[in-house]
Each structure stands twice: as structure tokens, then as C-alpha cells.
Amino acid sequence: MQKPSGAPPIHYSGHQLHRVVEPSDHVAAPLRFRQRHIEALAGGAGQSVQVGLPRHIHTETELSQGRILVHTPRPGFYFGAYDLEYLQDNRLSVKETPSLFCGLMLSGAPSRLDISGHGSVEVRPGTPLIINFAEDAVCEGFCKAGTHCCGIGIRLTRDFFDSEFSPTAATALRSLRSFMEGGTAVRMIGGSTRLNAIADQTLSGPCEQTLQALYLEGLAFAFLAELSRLEAAETQAASTELKPHEYRRVRRVADFLDANLERSISLASLSRLAGVNATTLGRQFQTIHGETIFNYVRARRLERARSLLRNGEMPVSQVGYSVGFTSAAAFATAYRRKFGHPPSREVLSS
Structure with a gap:
């Protein structure tokens, strides 16, 4: 351009x-x-x-x-x-x-x-x-x-x-x-x-x-x-609704997820990190963030991927894997569903 x-x-x-x-x-x-x-x-x-x-x-x-x-x-x-x-x-x-x-x-x-x-x-x-x-x-x-x-x-x-x-x-x-x-x-x-x-x-x-x-x-x-x-x-x-230590617990889990987007983390692992059962953690997480843990992680992965694509930090073929997607097809499908266009267009527009 x-x-x-x-x-x-x-x-x-x-x-x-x-x-x-x-x-x-x-x-x-x-x-x-x-x-x-x-x-x-x-x-x-x-x-x-x-x-x-x-x-x-x-x-x-x-x-x-x-x-x-x-x-x-x-x-x-x-x-x-x-x-x-x-x-x-x-x-x-x-x-x-x-x-x-x-x-x-x-x-x-x-x-x-x-x-x-x-x-x-x-x-x-x-x-x-x-x-x-x-x-x-x-x-x-x-x-x-x-x-x-x-x-x-x-x-x-x-x-x-x-x-x-x-x-x-x-x-x-x-x-x-x-x-x-x-x-x-x-x-x-x-x-x-x-x-x-x-x-x-x-x-x-x-x-x-x-x-x-x-x-x-x-x-x-x-x-x-x-x-x-x-x-x-x-x-x-x-x-x-949530006590201060419950609020801090959810923020700690969210910060952990943000820092480990490329990893596949089970709900059981997060429950152990938070010190509560999965049902309680999921309910408190949704109270604060307005979405489930799964949707939160998927959204953050895609936002991180968009940043990498716009900055040209790595090839399109590697971006999805770097933020935790297990296949290029799954990444492309999720990216198109969220942003309305394929990952490759992000690179071209940048």
C-alpha cells in the first residue's frame, strides 16, 4: 500500500x-x-x-x-x-x-x-x-x-x-x-x-x-x-456478592490464564490453583467477567493472535499454535467467527 x-x-x-x-x-x-x-x-x-x-x-x-x-x-x-x-x-x-x-x-x-x-x-x-x-x-x-x-x-x-x-x-x-x-x-x-x-x-x-x-x-x-x-x-x-478474597481469587485465575494462553489448562487445574471446586470457581468467574472461563480464554487467545498478526511478529501458520490452538483449521474458523474475516486478511490490511 x-x-x-x-x-x-x-x-x-x-x-x-x-x-x-x-x-x-x-x-x-x-x-x-x-x-x-x-x-x-x-x-x-x-x-x-x-x-x-x-x-x-x-x-x-x-x-x-x-x-x-x-x-x-x-x-x-x-x-x-x-x-x-x-x-x-x-x-x-x-x-x-x-x-x-x-x-x-x-x-x-x-x-x-x-x-x-x-x-x-x-x-x-x-x-x-x-x-x-x-x-x-x-x-x-x-x-x-x-x-x-x-x-x-x-x-x-x-x-x-x-x-x-x-x-x-x-x-x-x-x-x-x-x-x-x-x-x-x-x-x-x-x-x-x-x-x-x-x-x-x-x-x-x-x-x-x-x-x-x-x-x-x-x-x-x-x-x-x-x-x-x-x-x-x-x-x-x-x-x-463476592467477598474480597473471592474477588482476588478470580483475578488471580484470570491473570494466570492471560499469562499462559498457549497452554491447555484444565478446569481441575484452575480449581486447585484457586482452592475451590470447579462449580464455585466457574460461577464466581462468570459473575466478574460476564462469560465462562472457556469463552474468556478463547476470546483472549484470538485477541492475542490479532495483535501478533498486526505486528507481523510471526507467520500466519504459526500464530494459532502460539496462542494455544491445536490446529490451523480450528484457529482460522474461530478467528473468522469472531472478527468476520480470515487471519490472512489481518496481515494484508496491516
């Missing part, structure tokens, strides 16, 4: 920040972003960003290439997604005002986010992250040249929570609002296949700007709704 040599024209118009799309531009060629483009995009999400560059890098140097989407469905509700390859080492410094950030990294290497007054937070692919900025703060992260990363996120301010909602919507948002009313805090929550599907649809949606605005509008609220459901379920499980 031929990559454009010029910088993408960035327009900001009220509630929608986008690049200008030519009538013939129906295929998303990767765009190249410079420092001023990144700062303009951040401004569209109500943030202030500083890009720290090595001394030998000029401010007009292209820093990354790929796709960045930013949309504001309503005041105080910012929705964005990115699928980027970093071309230069750079450090991003984001000035955060009081708000609630909820994000999900789909692929890329685990990284650290430094939050002033709070410390470091590890950002891991496949694990939703919620950060409440109770006061002004600065977040810093490092982007390494030659690496690829993609993800999705929302940022909610008090203006959003104070706006008018139907009684049903207000109830659905109650848990997130309660979290925002506390102090500065970071929470990792269990993901879901539905949340990952929304993220994938956001990044694979139409590029034509009129359709894109409508498309992102629906996905933004779908992402918020699923995130609210997951956070509320986890809060309830941790505070009422």
Missing part, C-alpha cells in the same frame, strides 16, 4: 474532529502525524498535550502513521480510537483536568503510564482501565519507534454526568458517577467480548466523514453502556 508523503489536513468543527476525505478516498491509507496534528487532535478531546522529542528531531518530523479518530457525542463526553505505528521515539505528556478516563488497549506491548501524584500504572492489552482524575494531573507515556499500538477510550467530565438523562440511563451510569466522585484512583476491570467487538468495529468503520460521524455516535454510546455494565458488575461483585 502506498503511503502518503504529506501531512493529513486536520479540521476541527464543533463536535467532530476529522481529516478531510476526498470523494475517491474509500480506502483508509495510513496518515502521518506530526507534533502539531497530535496537539490539535488532543485539543478536540478537551486535553492539552506536549510531545517531548529528542533534540535531533525537528518539530515537523512525522512521528506516527495510521489512524486517529476523535468524536464528541455530547458536551463532556469525548470518544476516541487510534491504530498507530510510531516512527520516532517520543514522550507524550497530557495535562488532565478533573474527569473520568476509561480505555482499552487492543494490541501492543504492555506499557507504563506515569500519573503525577499517584505513581505508575501498567497498561496491558485486553484489560480495560478506568482512571479518575479528581484534580488536575499530568500523565506521561513513552512511544517507541518501530512499535505498533491500537486502542479505544472515552473521557467523561462532570458536565456530562450533570446533563439530563432518562431515569434508566441515569441508573446505568450511577456506578461510574460514584467512582468519579471519589479521589484520584485507578481501577483495572475484567473485559468482555462485547467491549472488544465495539473497539474493533470503531477502528474498522467507514472513512467517509458523514457516515463516520453517525457510525462513531452509535459506537461511543455502545462502548459507554458496556463499560458501565462491566464496572457496575465488578463493583457489585467486589462489595456484595
